[in-house]
Amino acid sequence: MDMASTEPTEPTTRRPMSWLRKVALLAGALYLVTFLSSIPAVFLLDPVLSDPGYIVGPGDDTRVLLGGLLDIVNALACIGTAVVLYPVVRRENEALALGFVAARVLEAAIIFVGVMSILTVVTLRQDLGSTPGADADSLITTGEALVALRDWTFLLGPGLAVANALLLGTLMYRSRLVPRVIPLLGLVGAPLLLASNTATMFGVNDQFSLLSLVALPGIFFWELSLGVYLVVRGFRPSPVTAGLDANGGRAPVDVAAGPAGPATTAGGS
16 A cells, blocks of 8 residues: 655744834823723722812722822833834934923823822822821821822823823824824824813813814824734834844944934924
8 A cells, every 4th residue: 555755844934023013012002001901990980089078987998009000000101102212213203202201101190190199199098098196187187188189190290191192203204104094193292181181271161072072083093003013013114113123122233334323304204
């Protein structure tokens, strides 16, 4: 009986992920983390934000502490998005890229201030709120002041999304690293959000008002679509990315001219 001979086949090897693909995947994932952490945090912190008597009541400290932890994760992810994207977008315009990093770090710092104010309310409630003879009125006033501080950080911190959208949106729009409709959402939404936040600051409208509902979707979907696109597709081919994979994120060197600067100018549209 004849037996069919089989030729040994070479095992298929998975092509290693390129440096640029890793950067896009990590940056996109960090953007998505900011959504997955910041949105639940708002609801988890509601007991201390909406109840002036929380500081002298029984309190749901575990829930509030979890909300604070999620806000910390959000702040760290904010910094991460800028640090990870910087080596790529700096080749479009280094000044705008540095500005984006600075704005993200400042945003995270303001978020941290808000978290600390809320955690201080929890500490005061645990140490003094249930102590017999404690001055309840003074504690409530202190708690309201700390919550007011957090409310201002919530306006000013995420309000820096205006600067982030203008800086990173411009970099992404010019470089075409992602479809232009994505950064266009941020570039259109940024002035609307700036108008809404400014009106809130001067008491013209509430933080959650019709103007806010009109202003928020542009920024919301700009960052969400950017995160999803970077995770699913990565960067589009662009002069900005030329040679970055081969050099592990470093700009290619022109032997005749010396170390190369940015691969394209700020007008690389």
